[in-house]
Amino acid sequence: MTNTFSRRSLLKAGLGAAAVAGLGAGCSSGGKTASGASGSFTVPKYIPAETFPGAITSKVPGVPLGYSKYPRPLVKTVADVPGKGGKVTSLTMTWGGQPKPLTGNKYWEGLNQRLGVDWAPTISPADGYEQKLATMLAGGDLPDLMILRPCAATNTALRQGAFANLNDVLGGDGISKYPHIGWTRPEQWKQVLVSNNLYGIPLDVPISNQQVRIRMDWARKLGFTKPPANADEFHQFLTAVPKGNVGANGGKAFGLATFSGKGGGNIFVNEMFKVPNVWRQDGDKLVHMFESDEFAKAMEYSVKLWKDGGFHPDALALSQQNEKELGLFTGGQLPILSISIAGWYQAPYNAVVRASNGGIVPYVVPGADGGTGTYWLGGSVYGLVAVSAKAAKKDGRLDELLRVVNYLKAPFGSAENTYLMNGAENDYWTWKNDAPTLIDEDKFRADSAALYYGYRPNVWYVAGEPTAAKEMIAYCEQVVQTGVSNPCDGISSTVADRVQPVLDEVAGNYLNQIVTGRRPLIDLKAFTDEWRNRGGNQMRDDLHKALQER
Known part of the structure; x- marks a missing residue:
């Protein structure tokens, strides 16, 4: 598991395309370990996710299922309560606040009842996650379940035996006891191996999880009749925005929000100039993006764009301030943004899109000379959930914890997943226009917060927008066609x-x-x-x- 920049790590709608770490091996969540002793691993049998009438299925591997209408009636897919009544501790993260305390929190109480455990998560703010993880690993007293994301501390802990080896438990037909874990695709399992040993369950993300949108309403005000179709037009647009008073209420706006040296510059520019996705294989040779002619051209372009005012003046700092970048866009000060495809259909971004009256539109970054750029693909994995080796040593405990994870990964549209995403009917939602509709969204968000973040399957569905799922699938399929992978992923x-x-x-x-x-x-x-x-x-x-x- 290496710490690097990839779209895969940009899972949350609250993370823009500038969220970067370093540019090292591959943004793997484990993977084959260079120079290490290998274990004996059999890929778990693939068990397709249970679907319900109306499912929209793409033929492109890694593109999520979609639904234009919520499945009804709700089907129960987990026969028995998974837990045995004790406490289950966990580590997860949040881009928002903490949930309300357990006492009086109907969602949390209902979750405990359905899981058959006292669910006790430690929820770390995303910006402080790596420090929290490192502190826990150094202390040695680990939670039962931990969401692990790429960083050096994770890599070391995986190699040193801090987490249970799942080779024999989940390999081959062993996965059959946990069918909702079984919809993990074979290539996803391979990405989280460490020396051919399995220490966790991959956390799913679409192979193309990001969508770029551009403010064509601003472009039209500035005299552009269509989205920028090459590097020159992109430069003209970005340098015109700060001069045109096209921002909110006729105020100041900026060009590109971020530039990160350690992250390789700016993702839009890199894709436009077809810079390698971190590494590229040229025959038998491995070439890093920094060594490529394409990167040199991207840097030359970025230098001129900066000089001509096409970057935000604080772009270096903003590369490490994702929330501020997102706030600039929603506040009407940025002309282009990349967030998760589903994020555009969620608050606060959907409100900004609606307010633009069709002015904020999907955008596929063009090639420098026209045509299409090269989209950086992830590997459909952004981390893994691991079981503490100490917890797994207790008789029957590993099976119980895997049963809990199996429940949390129940398919979209099932009774279990509907509770996880919406709470209990009549407590938090009612059927309205054939969809679960929250009675008080603020109350639900406050109670549920990030209590089970990271486990649920990625499925595209937007209540009240029957075309949304098809739109998301179509965009994902389009960019995948021009996508390039990092050969060192995994x-x-x-x-x-x-x-x-x-x-x-x-x-x-x-x-x-x-x-x-x-x-x-x-x-x-x-x-x-x-x-x-x-x-x-x-x-x-x-x-x-x-x-x-x-």
């Missing part, structure tokens, strides 16, 4: 864990200074040389060896 590199902080610092120092004009563009050569010498070449050799052993 490889966990100990070398990358060791050298990545140094490489991040090198990239941040050079690229941030180059884009802002404090270093000349010609220093890209010195940058790539230093990047290779400070650990890039070591990381490449480690990954190349692992690729050959696949």
Whole structure:
């Protein structure tokens, strides 16, 4: 599990395309480990997710199911209460607030009743998740279930045996005891292996989880009749926005919100110039994006765009301030944003879209010379849920915890998933226009918060918008056609864990200074040389060896 920039880590609607970490091996959530002893693993049998009448199924692997209408009647898909009555602790994260206390919280009380346990999550703010995780791992007293996302602390803990090995429990037909875990696709299991050992259950995300939207209402005010179709038109649009007083109430607006040196620059520009998705295989050679001719062209473009006012003046800082970036868009100060496809149909983004009267439209980033750019694909996994090795040693405890996870991963439209997403009928929702409709959305959000974040399947459905699911599926299929994967996805590199902080610092120092004009563009050569010498070449050799052993 390596810590790197990928669309996969941009799961939440609250994370824009600028959310970055380092650019190392692959944004894996485990994967084949370079230079490590291998275990014996059999891919779990694939058990297709249960669907209900009206399901829209894509023929493209990794594109979620969709529903234009909510399934009815609700079908129970878990026969027995999974828990035995004790406490189950967990670690998860939130981009919002904490739930109201258990006492008097009908949702939490109902969740405990349905799971048959006292569900006791530690819910970390997303911005502080890595620190919280590192603190827990260092202390050694781990929760029963932990959502793990890519970072060096996770990698070390996985290799050192902090979590239960699930090879024998879930491998092959073993998964049959937990059918809702079984809809995990074979390639997703392979992405979370560590030295061919399975230490967790993949957390699902669409292979293409992001949608870019652009403010065509502003473009028309500025004299553009269609969305930018190449790099020159993109430059013209972005540099015109700050000069045109097209923002909210005729106020100031900006161009691109973010630039991150350690994250490789700006995702829109990189995709436009078809920069490799972190790594690219050229025959038998492994090439990092920083070494590519495409990246050099993207940087040259970014330098000119910055100089001409096409970036927000605080773009370097905003690359680490996702909430602020999102607030700039919803506040009418940014012309373009990438969030999760489903996020555009949720508050507060759906309200902004509606208020634009058709002015905010889906956008596929074009190629620099026209046509289409290259979309960076993820691997349909953004992390995993792992079981504490200590908890798993207790008689019957591992089976109980897996049964709880199986419940939390119940299919969309089932009785179980409907409770998880909406609470109990009449307490929190009623049927309205053939869909569960919240009676008081603020109260439900306050009670449920992030109590079970991360487990549910990705399915696209928007109440009251029968065309939404088809629109989301169509966009996803469109960008997947031009998408490129990182060949190192699913490889966990100990070398990358060791050298990545140094490489991040090198990239941040050079690229941030180059884009802002404090270093000349010609220093890209010195940058790539230093990047290779400070650990890039070591990381490449480690990954190349692992690729050959696949």
